[in-house]
Amino acid sequence: MKYILIIIQLCLFKLFAQTDIEIQAKPIGGNNNVEHIFQTQVIYPNSLLEKNSNQDVAIYFNVLKDGKVTNPEFKNDYPIEFKNEAIRLLKYILFEPASIGNIKVDSKSFLVFKFNTSTYKKYCKKRGFQIHKDAPLFDSSFVIYERADSSPEYYKGQDALNSYILSNLEYPDLAIRQNIQGTVILSFIVEPNGLLSNIKVEKEFNHLCTNEAIKVLIDTKWIAGKKDGKFIRYKTKYPIIFNLNNINKDNATSEQR
Numbered sequence: 001m002k003y004i005l006i007i008i009q010l011c012l013f014k015l016f017a018q019t020d021i022e023i024q025a026k027p028i029g030g031n032n033n034v035e036h037i038f039q040t041q042v043i044y045p046n047s048l049l050e051k052n053s054n055q056d057v058a059i060y061f062n063v064l065k066d067g068k069v070t071n072p073e074f075k076n077d078y079p080i081e082f083k084n085e086a087i088r089l090l091k092y093i094l095f096e097p098a099s100i101g102n103i104k105v106d107s108k109s110f111l112v113f114k115f116n117t118s119t120y121k122k123y124c125k126k127r128g129f130q131i132h133k134d135a136p137l138f139d140s141s142f143v144i145y146e147r148a149d150s151s152p153e154y155y156k157g158q159d160a161l162n163s164y165i166l167s168n169l170e171y172p173d174l175a176i177r178q179n180i181q182g183t184v185i186l187s188f189i190v191e192p193n194g195l196l197s198n199i200k201v202e203k204e205f206n207h208l209c210t211n212e213a214i215k216v217l218i219d220t221k222w223i224a225g226k227k228d229g230k231f232i233r234y235k236t237k238y239p240i241i242f243n244l245n246n247i248n249k250d251n252a253t254s255e256q257r
Contacts, residue, residue, distance in 0.1 A: 025063035025098040025107045029199050036218060037092045038113060039123045040195040045081035049117055055079065058112045059086045063095045065104040086113050091142045092191070094198045127195070138192040139230040148227040152190035152234050155221050165240060168216050171247045172208035180206050184213040184240045192231035194222045202237060213240040 027034050048055075061072045072087050090111070098107035154161035175181075182205030189198045196218055204210040217238065225234030 021098045021100055021105065021107055023099045025095050025109050028094040028096055029197075033198060034093055034111065037197050038089060040127060040197070041092055041191065041193070042089060042113075042115075042120065042123070043085065044115065044117065044120045045079075045085060048079060048081050048115075049120070052117050053079070054116045055082050056112055056114045057082050057086045058110055059090060060108065060110040061090065062106060063097055063109050064106050065097045067095050067097050069093070069095060082115060085115075089113060092197055094189075137230055139227070139232045142233065144189060144233045144235050145225060145227060146235050148225045148232055148234060150226045152194075152222045152225045152236060155194065155223050161220070164220070165216055166246060169240070169242070170212055171242060171244075172206070172212060175206055175209055175242065176244065176247065179244065180209070181242050181244050182206065182209070184210050184242070185237055186213060186217060186240065187235060187237045188217070190222045190224050190234045190236060192224050192233065194224050194231075196220065196222070206242075209242050213242075216240070 029036075055078060057074070057078050058076060059072055059074060062070045064070060069090060072090055074083055074086075078086075093111075095109075097104045099105060154164075156164075183203065184201070184205070185203035187200045187202050188196045191197055199214055199218060201210055201214075217240065224231040226232065
């Protein structure tokens with residue numbers, strides 16, 4: 001990707017990492033998910049945006065064995081506005097905990113968010129359509145729901161989502177040659193602003209098809225779920241079917257997201 005706002009480093013410094021851990025804690029969906037969350041959710045502090053202030057902000061934290069993130073802290077001095085935004089962004093990111101053998105354990109980790117005013121403006125432009133403009137209508141608790149007063153839906157409706165997926169899905173050539181077909185099931189969170197985060201593979205049959213399914217789904221826009229009059233974080237699932245009878249040979253006329 002041409003413009004990158006996040007540099008991610010996880011548990012690699014000798015003085016910070018726990019050497020007995022076999023598998024380090026990692027964000028669900030990997031580094032791509034963290035970058036996507038930054039692009040779609042970051043809100044640049046106005047005072048610093050006006051001053052054209054740029055800053056790499058390293059935030060350190062614990063990832064508990066149940067995946068919860070605790071004790072965020074900063075080892076360097078940054079403007080308080082950047083600190084507050086880094087802490088807020090961290091709340092969007094779900095983690096797979098570290099493990100020793102088959103046992104989940106607490107561990108330490110960190111991320112570096114790279115705030116840059118010029119790329120921030122590009123990301124805001126890329127977000128494009130915004131269903132919800134009234135921020136006070138957003139639930140700020142970061143609670144993730146699976147039931148609510150209303151569940152999320154694609155902004156053009158379910159039929160349009162099915163059509164969009166069918167039109168934009170590029171069947172991997174290798175899977176075609178090997179006559180491979182099946183269903184990829186992805187879980188994800190629809191954020192209060194209608195954009196997706198934390199895409200997780202629940203079922204797959206071919207790695208290339210899984211990557212293509214994520215690629216097609218990740219930038220879709222939704223009407224967020226709602227509870228008690230506020231738009232919420234809502235976890236849901238969506239199956240993407242790879243059927244050799246529905247191979248899309250030309251995406252040139254596919255609709256825009």
